[in-house]
Structure formats: C-alpha cells, structure tokens
Amino acid sequence: MTQPTSAAETASPQPAQSNQQLTADGRARLATALELEHQAVYGYGALGPYLTSGQRTAAANAQSVHRNRRDAVEALLGDGAPAGAAAYALPEVITNAAGAVRLAALLEDGVTSAYRAAVASTRGVHRKLALDAMIDAATRAAYWRRAGGQVPGTVPFPGRPA
Amino acid sequence: MGVSAGVLSGCGLLDRAEPEPEPDPLLPLLRQTVALVSAYEGFLAAHPERAARLDPLRETHAAHVTALSAVVVQPSAGPSAAPSAAPATLAELKALESAAAKSAYEACLATTAERATLLGEIAAARATHVVAL
Numbered sequence: 001m002t003q004p005t006s007a008a009e010t011a012s013p014q015p016a017q018s019n020q021q022l023t024a025d026g027r028a029r030l031a032t033a034l035e036l037e038h039q040a041v042y043g044y045g046a047l048g049p050y051l052t053s054g055q056r057t058a059a060a061n062a063q064s065v066h067r068n069r070r071d072a073v074e075a076l077l078g079d080g081a082p083a084g085a086a087a088y089a090l091p092e093v094i095t096n097a098a099g100a101v102r103l104a105a106l107l108e109d110g111v112t113s114a115y116r117a118a119v120a121s122t123r124g125v126h127r128k129l130a131l132d133a134m135i136d137a138a139t140r141a142a143y144w145r146r147a148g149g150q151v152p153g154t155v156p157f158p159g160r161p162a
Numbered sequence: 163m164g165v166s167a168g169v170l171s172g173c174g175l176l177d178r179a180e181p182e183p184e185p186d187p188l189l190p191l192l193r194q195t196v197a198l199v200s201a202y203e204g205f206l207a208a209h210p211e212r213a214a215r216l217d218p219l220r221e222t223h224a225a226h227v228t229a230l231s232a233v234v235v236q237p238s239a240g241p242s243a244a245p246s247a248a249p250a251t252l253a254e255l256k257a258l259e260s261a262a263a264k265s266a267y268e269a270c271l272a273t274t275a276e277r278a279t280l281l282g283e284i285a286a287a288r289a290t291h292v293v294a295l
Contacts, residue, residue: 112286120278131267138286138289139286151215152216153294155290
C-alpha cells in the first residue's frame with residue numbers, strides 16, 4: 001500500500017484528521033473570534049455617529065465586513081456558537097470623533113488577536129478563514145490609527161499580545 | 163554532480179556522502195525578508211525625507227528576520243540574499259511588499275501549527291504595509 005503524499009498529509013501532525021475538521025481547540029478559538037465579531041458589529045454602531053462623514057463610510061463598510069464574518073463563523077460553528085449580547089462594555093468611552101477612531105482601532109485589534117490565536121489551531125479552509133480575517137482586521141486597525149494621526153500606524157506583529 | 167552515470171551508478175550511490183537534508187521550506191521566505199530590509203535601506207538612502215513613514219516598516223522587516231532566523235534551519239552559510247538593485251520608486255517598493263505579503267500568506271497556509279502564528283503575523287504586517295505605502 002502506498003501512503004498518501006499530499007502536502008496536507010505530510011505537513012500534518014495528526015494524519016488521521018481530515019482537512020475540513022475542526023479540532024476542539026480550533027472551535028474554541030473561533031468561538032472567541034465570533035464573540036469579538038459580535039462586539040465589533042455593536043461597537044461600530046455605537047461609534048459611527050461620532051465620526052466625520054468620510055470616516056463614517058469606512059466604519060459602515062467595516063461593520064458590514066464584520067457582520068459577514070460573524071455570520072460565516074456562526075454558520076461554521078453551528079449549534080453552540082456564542083450568541084451576541086444586546087450590548088457590550090466597550091474599551092473606550094466615546095465622546096468625540098477622536099475617541100471614536102481610537103475605539104475603532106481597538107475593536108480591530110481585538111478581532112486581529114482573536115483570529116491570530118485561531119491560526120495555529122486550524123488547517124486548510126479554516127486556517128484560511130482565520131488568516132483572511134486576521135489580515136483584514138489588522139489592515140483596518142492600521143487604517144484607523146492613521147486616521148487618528150499615527151504614521152504609518154502599523155505594528156510589527158499584528159495581533160500578538162503586548 | 164561528479165558521479166559518472168551508467169556503469170558506476172551502483173557504486174556511485176554507495177560512495178556518495180550523506181545526502182544533504184531537505185532545505186527548510188521557510189528558507190526562501192527568510193531570504194526574501196532579508197532582501198526586503200535591503201530594499202528599504204537602499205530606497206531610504208536615496209529618499210531620506212521618507213524616513214518617518216518608512217523606517218517603522220523597515221524595522222518591522224528586520225524584526226521578522228530575527229524571528230524567522232530563530233526558527234528556520236539555515237545552511238551554514240547563513241541567510242544570504244542575492245544582492246539586487248534598490249527599488250527606485252515607491253511603486254516598486256510597494257510591489258515588493260505586495261509580493262512578499264503573498265509569499266507569507268501562502269507560507270502560513272502551508273506550514274505546521276508551530277510556525278503558523280508567526281507566518282500569519284508576518285503576512286498581516288506586510289498587508290498593512292502595502293496599504294500604508
């Protein structure tokens with residue numbers, strides 16, 4: 001009998017596991033990411049009215065992206081996926097546009113960290129989902145830091161705990 | 163490779179030294195990262211007025227070289243990058259970042275669990291650079 005020699009098989013520490021299967025760890029980490037997506041959707045709704053009109057469009061686009069990812073992860077996790085809360089305690093009190101921009105960056109940082117934590121626990125299409133979401137959130141976090149006056153607004157290791 | 167084919171092939175196999183181990187699959191990414199640092203250094207030497215915006219990006223690539231060097235098995239010669247001309251324009255630098263972001267993205271999807279987080283961080287950092295440039 002010949003062994004399967006696909007790249008996915010040879011790279012796998014657990015050859016018995018299917019590429020499409022989520023481990024309990026991967027599932028738990030994506031559930032955390034889902035909670036952060038719920039929070040981001042809520043947070044953008046709360047901060048949007050404080051922004052300038054141009055930034056408001058960016059925030060609406062961001063909220064729509066987070067809503068889509070929330071739905072995708074929710075569908076993936078199925079039963080037992082964490083439901084969104086009616087309201088969230090946000091990490092920044094918003095009183096003006098500058099505070100709203102800071103909060104938007106914080107929300108994206110949180111989402112970036114959550115998906116970063118899922119990358120190593122997932123494979124195949126699930127790792128791709130986590131990586132795409134991580135990159136997207138990191139890019140938006142940098143955008144909001146630039147909007148807040150930080151140049152270039154990037155960080156060396158996006159999502160890594162400080 | 164110095165072993166004559168044909169009549170000596172059987173002996174040739176036995177005479178060969180230990181086969182070289184497979185190169186680390188992340189070696190090309192490490193070399194690309196070293197080359198990126200050089201590209202930024204070359205560009206900044208010609209455009210010092212860009213330092214405020216570009217120095218943090220160059221430092222990020224240097225930090226990635228350090229992080230990758232710690233995990234990638236390197237040949238004894240070290241991470242030598244083929245010297246190449248510095249990018250002449252910001253658009254050329256951006257094209258390098260864009261290609262590098264793609265490499266790190268693909269490497270992250272293909273790699274082991276142990277290496278995936280670092281590669282994800284590198285892919286994400288490069289993606290943010292492309293937008294920041």
